[in-house]
Amino acid sequence: MELIDRYIYAVIKRIPQKQRADIEKEIRTLIEDMLYASCGENIPSSADYENVLKELGNPAELAAKYNDKKNYLIGPEYYDTYLTILKIVLPCVIFGSVVVAFLEILANTPETFGSAFGDVVGAICSGAFQGFTWVTVIFALNERFLNIKALDAKKNWSVSDLPEIPKKEAIIKPVDPILGIVFSALFSIFFIFENHLIGIYNFSESKLISIIPLFSPEGIRRVIPWVVVIFIMLLMKEGIKLFTGRWNITVCAVAIITNIISLILSVLILKNNTIWNQSFLSELEAAGIGVSIQNINTAEIWNGVTKGLVYIIVFGYIIDSVVFLYRGIRYAR
Amino acid sequence: MKKEMISERMFGLNDIEEIVRSYISELRRGTLILCVLSRLDEPKYGYSLVQELEEKGIPIDAGTLYPLLRRLEKQNLLSSIWELTDSRPRRYYFLSDTGKAVYSRLCAEWHSMVSSMNKMIS
Numbered sequence A: 001m002e003l004i005d006r007y008i009y010a011v012i013k014r015i016p017q018k019q020r021a022d023i024e025k026e027i028r029t030l031i032e033d034m035l036y037a038s039c040g041e042n043i044p045s046s047a048d049y050e051n052v053l054k055e056l057g058n059p060a061e062l063a064a065k066y067n068d069k070k071n072y073l074i075g076p077e078y079y080d081t082y083l084t085i086l087k088i089v090l091p092c093v094i095f096g097s098v099v100v101a102f103l104e105i106l107a108n109t110p111e112t113f114g115s116a117f118g119d120v121v122g123a124i125c126s127g128a129f130q131g132f133t134w135v136t137v138i139f140a141l142n143e144r145f146l147n148i149k150a151l152d153a154k155k156n157w158s159v160s161d162l163p164e165i166p167k168k169e170a171i172i173k174p175v176d177p178i179l180g181i182v183f184s185a186l187f188s189i190f191f192i193f194e195n196h197l198i199g200i201y202n203f204s205e206s207k208l209i210s211i212i213p214l215f216s217p218e219g220i221r222r223v224i225p226w227v228v229v230i231f232i233m234l235l236m237k238e239g240i241k242l243f244t245g246r247w248n249i250t251v252c253a254v255a256i257i258t259n260i261i262s263l264i265l266s267v268l269i270l271k272n273n274t275i276w277n278q279s280f281l282s283e284l285e286a287a288g289i290g291v292s293i294q295n296i297n298t299a300e301i302w303n304g305v306t307k308g309l310v311y312i313i314v315f316g317y318i319i320d321s322v323v324f325l326y327r328g329i330r331y332a333r
Numbered sequence B: 001m002k003k004e005m006i007s008e009r010m011f012g013l014n015d016i017e018e019i020v021r022s023y024i025s026e027l028r029r030g031t032l033i034l035c036v037l038s039r040l041d042e043p044k045y046g047y048s049l050v051q052e053l054e055e056k057g058i059p060i061d062a063g064t065l066y067p068l069l070r071r072l073e074k075q076n077l078l079s080s081i082w083e084l085t086d087s088r089p090r091r092y093y094f095l096s097d098t099g100k101a102v103y104s105r106l107c108a109e110w111h112s113m114v115s116s117m118n119k120m121i122s
Helices: A002-012 A017-039 A046-056 A059-066 A076-108 A113-155 A175-193 A217-244 A249-271 A280-286 A298-330 B002-039 B046-055 B062-074 B097-121
Strands: A199-204 A207-213 B078-085 B088-095
Touching: A002 A017, A002 A046, A002 A059, A017 A046, A017 A059, A017 B046, A017 B062, A017 B088, A046 B062, A059 B062, A076 A113, A076 A175, A175 A217, A207 A280, A217 A249, A249 A298, B002 B046, B002 B062, B002 B097, B046 B062, B046 B088, B062 B078, B062 B088, B088 B097
Parallel strands: none
Antiparallel strands: A199 A207, B078 B088
């Protein structure tokens, strides 16, 4: 009977491949038994078929009873955290995308206001979509692969697991690390893909004529792996801040170690001459900007600028690490 | 005015009806496994179990019982075997050794629970 096949198909398609054959056989014999119970030796009418299938109920519900696995993407345990993080990430990503879109508009000078407006709206949509997707994917992966461990830990908890109530100043609000992650992600992406926008903007009568890039796209392409490592270091640093939720020795130690690694890599990257736009000075001169400094040795200035950048970064990292050190000692317990 | 009060009371009654029904089904659900285990000291196929439980005043949907049997088998409380009866293949379920042990423990628990409950509500 075709109705039976259709009913069984509706159940089976919602069940994992491996169990299908077996469950199909089982449901088929069940339906036959039910038909026999209602009609005996008589040949069942189509009304009998319908009644039996109605008694068995909605195929989706029957399949759900067979599947005792979780059928949700993010479970109730993590749902609140998920919403909180989305609420922080989405505005950040949208803000960042808008900034990038404006820089993009500035660089390419779109023809009409409409197309510029379109660019911004597009950036907001794709930024929001990206942010939403990544947060969701991370939480879904956590649900599938890590949640079980969390449950185990929950069963074996002891009183000593109760966290100390941190001093108010020792608490790290989630906004802080998340902002850190979002902005450095945006910065890394910007640095890798849009580095042609970093440079001297050459305006003439308030119209942008050209951008003289500070970096060489070629050179930057070669250091991408190191930029990624620096980003991973930052992820570790902000990640441990996010999940610990308070300052303590471990958080500060991890922060300082990742800082040192990133610092060394940053200096190595910036010291590498190939990442700089080698013809920056001549382009500057061609654009008529360098004229006023013609008498001075421009190469030396250029050297000084790149060196200065290295000093600024070293200085930044040292300040950051000293702050960590202070917090680590202050809020040790 | 009077009409309103009556309808409100009727609504209240329906509410109680609804709540009672949902708690009864919760109570039944808790005892279901004990019912099933108690019937399977000899091999039975799913639908015969449905009929037997209904006769004994414990109606259960086949759509609930069949997945339950599978789950109990997965937990090693039941074993199963396909057999031909009346020229039809059917899966027969029966208690495994683990199932027997679990059943006797659950029975003991049930008896003590019933006597405590009786003391409380009688």
